[in-house]
Amino acid sequence: MKAIDWSNVGFGYMKTDYNVRCRYSNGKWGEIEVSSEETLNIHMAATCLHYGQEAFEGLKAFRGKDGKVRIFRLEANAERLQNTCEGILMPKVSVELFRQMVTKVVELNKDYIPPYESGASLYIRPLLIGISAQVGVHPANEYMFVIFVTPVGPYFKGGFSTNPYVIIREYDRSAPLGTGRYKVGGNYAASLKANQLAHEKGYSCEFYLDAKEKKYIDECGAANFIGIKDNTYVTPLSTSILPSITNRSLQQLAKDMGMKVEQRAIPEEELATFEEAGACGTAAVISPIERIDDLERGTSYVIAKDGKPGPVCTKLYNKLRAIQYGDDPDTYGWVTVLDI
Numbered sequence: 458m459k460a461i462d463w464s465n466v467g468f469g470y471m472k473t474d475y476n477v478r479c480r481y482s483n484g485k486w487g488e489i490e491v492s493s494e495e496t497l498n499i500h501m502a503a504t505c506l507h508y509g510q511e512a513f514e515g516l517k518a519f520r521g522k523d524g525k526v527r528i529f530r531l532e533a534n535a536e537r538l539q540n541t542c543e544g545i546l547m548p549k550v551s552v553e554l555f556r557q558m559v560t561k562v563v564e565l566n567k568d569y570i571p572p573y574e575s576g577a578s579l580y581i582r583p584l585l586i587g588i589s590a591q592v593g594v595h596p597a598n599e600y601m602f603v604i605f606v607t608p609v610g611p612y613f614k615g616g617f618s619t620n621p622y623v624i625i626r627e628y629d630r631s632a633p634l635g636t637g638r639y640k641v642g643g644n645y646a647a648s649l650k651a652n653q654l655a656h657e658k659g660y661s662c663e664f665y666l667d668a669k670e671k672k673y674i675d676e677c678g679a680a681n682f683i684g685i686k687d688n689t690y691v692t693p694l695s696t697s698i699l700p701s702i703t704n705r706s707l708q709q710l711a712k713d714m715g716m717k718v719e720q721r722a723i724p725e726e727e728l729a730t731f732e733e734a735g736a737c738g739t740a741a742v743i744s745p746i747e748r749i750d751d752l753e754r755g756t757s758y759v760i761a762k763d764g765k766p767g768p769v770c771t772k773l774y775n776k777l778r779a780i781q782y783g784d785d786p787d788t789y790g791w792v793t794v795l796d797i
């Protein structure tokens with residue numbers, strides 16, 4: 458293994474030593490296999506390739522000051538994957554199989570877990586795909602569940618610093634009764650054009666409005682929206698966004714800090730009233746929002762007036778990171794500790 462410059466890892470793919478795999482056929486999951494291959498050999502008519510029968514997850518492992526490794530909210534990710542499985546007719550992976558495979562792949566690749574001081578982490582990417590051949594639109598009868606890991610740094614430029622975002626009205630990522638609430642690849646395919654547009658215009662990421670009324674904030678490409686005002690944490694209630702586990706965790710931390718939490722529709726115009734705002738997710742953690750522009754309307758909602766992350770987002774960010782790295786106690790049982 459060659460030396461890694463831990464303080465400069467970005468959010469990208471870096472080869473590690475092993476991945477773990479498990480195959481579903483004849484109505485049951487098989488044995489866990491360890492592989493050092495980076496490729497999958499699958500049938501050209503596999504349902505994941507043609508009909509988007511695929512789901513993924515994203516979680517992280519952190520190396521603490523005490524040398525121990527902590528995996529954040531493993532069970533919650535396993536449960537969300539099960540929910541996605543129901544949504545697109547795939548066999549569920551049990552929480553136990555998920556746990557065994559996640560811990561195994563982290564243990565096998567322990568040399569790739571960034572050191573505490575780097576502020577980086579090990580991103581864990583579970584992937585479930587339909588692999589048997591179908592030409593008619595039907596679910597597969599064979600599946601492959603793979604988990605790989607890769608060391609990652611910040612998802613958005615500059616880590617914990619403010620960035621500009623843009624509402625893209627010409628594209629929808631998901632529909633109210635569609636698959637936005639599931640973590641399936643199709644949602645991300647639907648976001649590529651809007652994301653490219655946002656980047657071309659110099660923004661960090663694109664925001665979507667609800668697809669039906671085009672009135673309410675949904676979420677950004679790969680993270681939920683949170684807004685802070687009057688000691689209240691406000692986040693969208695919508696059937697077309699991914700139920701973010703980071704958001705759920707931050708809501709609890711906000712309550713612990715004596716804040717009110719509201720999960721409700723957020724009209725675009727309300728953006729003007731927030732004292733602070735952020736994009737939150739496993740990859741994004743909290744990315745504080747400088748402003749959100751609606752180019753079509755010619756409106757700019759400037760949130761971080763001094764260009765700096767606000768005190769509430771900073772406190773929430775520090776608290777969440779402290780739990781993840783083991784600096785603060787894990788009072789909610791969010792963390793799986795590995796002594797490796």
Ligand code: PLP
Pocket residue numbers: 515676677678679680681698699700701702703704737738739740
């Ligand atoms: N929204 C979308 C579309 C995402 O891809 C993600 C990333 O997983 C999130 C929100 C944040 O979810 P979580 O906090 O569970 O990572």
Ligand code: COI
Pocket residue numbers: 514515516679738739740741
């Ligand atoms: C995550 O935050 O885990 C995500 O899935 C974002 C990702 C699509 C890069």
